[in-house]
Amino acid sequence: MNYLCTKCGRRTPVSDRSPKCACGGLWELEFTPPAFSLDAIDKNEWSIFRYRRFMALADDSWREVSLGEGMTPVIPLDENVLLKMDYFMPTLSYKDRGAAVLMSHCRSLGVDRVVQDSSGNAGNSVAAYAGRAGIACEIFVPEGTSPKKIAMIRAHGAKCTVVPGSRDHCAQVCREKVEREGIFYASHVYSPFFYEGTKTYLYEVYEQLGRIPRHLVIPVGNGTLFLGVIKALAHLKASGLLSSMPQIIAVQSEACDPLLRGAAAGLDAPAPVTPGPTMAEGIAIGEPMRGTQILALAKGYGVRFVHAPEDKILAAREALARKGVYCEHTTAANYAAYLHYCECFGPAEDCLITMCGAGLKSDH
Numbered sequence: 001m002n003y004l005c006t007k008c009g010r011r012t013p014v015s016d017r018s019p020k021c022a023c024g025g026l027w028e029l030e031f032t033p034p035a036f037s038l039d040a041i042d043k044n045e046w047s048i049f050r051y052r053r054f055m056a057l058a059d060d061s062w063r064e065v066s067l068g069e070g071m072t073p074v075i076p077l078d079e080n081v082l083l084k085m086d087y088f089m090p091t092l093s094y095k096d097r098g099a100a101v102l103m104s105h106c107r108s109l110g111v112d113r114v115v116q117d118s119s120g121n122a123g124n125s126v127a128a129y130a131g132r133a134g135i136a137c138e139i140f141v142p143e144g145t146s147p148k149k150i151a152m153i154r155a156h157g158a159k160c161t162v163v164p165g166s167r168d169h170c171a172q173v174c175r176e177k178v179e180r181e182g183i184f185y186a187s188h189v190y191s192p193f194f195y196e197g198t199k200t201y202l203y204e205v206y207e208q209l210g211r212i213p214r215h216l217v218i219p220v221g222n223g224t225l226f227l228g229v230i231k232a233l234a235h236l237k238a239s240g241l242l243s244s245m246p247q248i249i250a251v252q253s254e255a256c257d258p259l260l261r262g263a264a265a266g267l268d269a270p271a272p273v274t275p276g277p278t279m280a281e282g283i284a285i286g287e288p289m290r291g292t293q294i295l296a297l298a299k300g301y302g303v304r305f306v307h308a309p310e311d312k313i314l315a316a317r318e319a320l321a322r323k324g325v326y327c328e329h330t331t332a333a334n335y336a337a338y339l340h341y342c343e344c345f346g347p348a349e350d351c352l353i354t355m356c357g358a359g360l361k362s363d364h
């Protein structure tokens with residue numbers, strides 16, 4: 001299997017360990033899955049790897065790496081809203097979908113050391129799966145990251161380095177280390193293998209409901225869930241299983257919204273922003289590396305970007321918790337954004353919202 005550069009189109013085998021193409025472009029996978037069909041799901045495998053016929057996997061390394069991630073329930077919240085309980089995961093966030101595939105790839109290459117930068121949840125996931133795969137790991141997190149996320153990274157045996165400054169600066173420090181020392185960059189943003197995992201979010205919904213709901217609320221910082229969901233939607237469509245595309249409602253923080261602004265201004269690239277403080281720390285990405293790709297797809301699929309109003313996040317968290325759903329603040333932001341969307345565009349019937357990070361992870 002090959003990587004394909006998103007900028008210059010160069011091909012290189014996926015055994016190539018460089019984080020990106022020499023021209024600076026990020027990798028895509030040159031991989032077209034076979035037509036999706038419920039019959040091709042391995043119903044005896046109780047993890048995301050039940051969809052492995054549609055995933056770009058070189059071998060069976062995943063068998064030693066999987067922690068049983070995925071298979072999360074869909075439950076009704078009210079007559080319009082379904083919640084996908086994606087914090088029912090080994091490390092309590094949806095990032096396990098991507099980390100399970102990325103670390104399986106590392107294991108199949110024989111990688112013995114990885115680094116990564118994260119606002120916390122992806123770092124938790126990569127640290128856990130690196131521990132499981134026997135791979136040494138260092139995670140860079142920005143100052144202000146929840147102490148619980150840091151404790152969890154360290155508990156998995158990874159080194160956790162807290163970097164003063166913004167999330168974007170933290171990524172820069174980590175990437176400099178990758179360049180200087182040639183360590184494998186297990187990035188949920190750079191590696192296209194991560195998206196092979198996040199695709200399963202939508203495959204699961206389709207298997208569970210036998211359809212795709214009319215509205216999908218997806219948080220977007222770097223867009224790892226967004227890109228996986230779009231890939232999977234395109235796949236289901238190409239397989240003749242979707243008569244129409246759902247309305248994707250893409251959530252950005254009011255304090256950090258380069259994609260929302262970019263889309264509103266009709267730009268090809270994210271708008272320059274200075275990130276402010278927000279409770280939705282998980283989506284506060286000022287410079288999303290795949291921003292151009294996200295904006296192009298958003299245009300093609302008629303995605304609507306919407307803010308999570310900062311002053312509504314706590315109330316949204318409380319409302320969910322009162323109904324038994326204890327999610328983290330970044331995830332409560334998805335519900336706050338849904339309510340805001342209904343105010344702006346009218347009722348969003350048949351709407352699926354992801355509950356993708358657990359409440360125990362965030363302090364406020």
Ligand SMILES: Cc1ncc(COP(=O)(O)O)c(C=O)c1O
Nearest residue numbers: 121219220221222223224282357
């Ligand atoms: C709970 C939660 N929701 C949403 C996101 C946003 O993910 P992405 O930056 O890949 O768009 C994150 C990322 O860390 C997260 O932890």
Ligand SMILES: [Zn+2]
Nearest residue numbers: 005008021023
């Ligand atoms: Zn290139």
